[in-house]
Amino acid sequence: MNKSQSLSVFVMAIISLTSAATLYAETEETIEPLVLQGVMQQLGRDMQAVTGAIATEDWSTVAELSPQIARHAQPPMMEKLRILSWLGSDAGKFREFDGEVHDAATAMEEAAMRGEGQAVVKAFSEVQLSCLGCHQNFREPFTKHFYERR
Numbered sequence: 001m002n003k004s005q006s007l008s009v010f011v012m013a014i015i016s017l018t019s020a021a022t023l024y025a026e027t028e029e030t031i032e033p034l035v036l037q038g039v040m041q042q043l044g045r046d047m048q049a050v051t052g053a054i055a056t057e058d059w060s061t062v063a064e065l066s067p068q069i070a071r072h073a074q075p076p077m078m079e080k081l082r083i084l085s086w087l088g089s090d091a092g093k094f095r096e097f098d099g100e101v102h103d104a105a106t107a108m109e110e111a112a113m114r115g116e117g118q119a120v121v122k123a124f125s126e127v128q129l130s131c132l133g134c135h136q137n138f139r140e141p142f143t144k145h146f147y148e149r150r
Ligand code: HEC
Pocket: 033, 034, 036, 037, 040, 041, 043, 044, 047, 069, 094, 095, 097, 098, 101, 127, 128, 130, 131, 132, 134, 135, 138, 139, 142, 143
């Protein structure tokens, strides 16, 4: 091996070591949860609180909680764009589930304001079905895409 050949072997070795280190650092790096995850956790807590209020027929509490579910917080614009671009042609379907949550939670609020227990429970189950519908269609591929390194 002449001088320039051994230099290039040395350079190649450094490059491969550096890229191995970078790869390792990337796998170790924790992936930040999306803002949407926090929004979802809040929805989960609000739905639990509604369940508790229904159990005691506390319709005024149901009426207070329902708008928080219907008009839940939204992720910042940049994150929305990321999600929409991942959804592609499924964006309409995703939005539809969110619209169903909005409508059912609004119906739940109105029923609670009228003190109509049966209608509250019916609307509650519709809210829950909309949560479930979106989760069954999107949650797994969503978390795969946004949280798993490929
Ligand atoms: C339009 C789609 C959609 C609707 C509607 C929806 N979710 Fe979710 N939900 C998601 C996605 C996507 C995730 C995964 C988010 C993540 O992990 O970043 C998720 C995750 C969650 C989680 C788990 C959060 C965690 O810590 O991992 C909870 C709890 C949750 N949703 C509750 C609800 C409740 C309650 C409703 C109905 C009131 C609801 N969701 C409606 C899409 C939806």
